[in-house]
Amino acid sequence: MTKTISFTLMHFTIAFAVVYAMTGSLVLGGAVAVVEPALNSVAFHFHEKVWKRIEQRRQMRREQRGMRFPPVMQA
Numbered sequence: 001m002t003k004t005i006s007f008t009l010m011h012f013t014i015a016f017a018v019v020y021a022m023t024g025s026l027v028l029g030g031a032v033a034v035v036e037p038a039l040n041s042v043a044f045h046f047h048e049k050v051w052k053r054i055e056q057r058r059q060m061r062r063e064q065r066g067m068r069f070p071p072v073m074q075a
Helices: 002-023 026-065
Strands: none
Touching (some): 002 026
């Protein structure tokens, strides 16, 4: 959990710094620092669902062909 919080804080900081550097606006930098990671989190959820479906289909094809490989290690 500490690693997740650390990554989230880093993400907010980078988003704020980039927008602030480009615009000079604290308000815009702050808004983007909140909105962008929130939208990214929602997108990530759906991205994971799609990949899970892809992996399940691949596994089904392997089993249908009689090839059983060990599961791929995940990060």
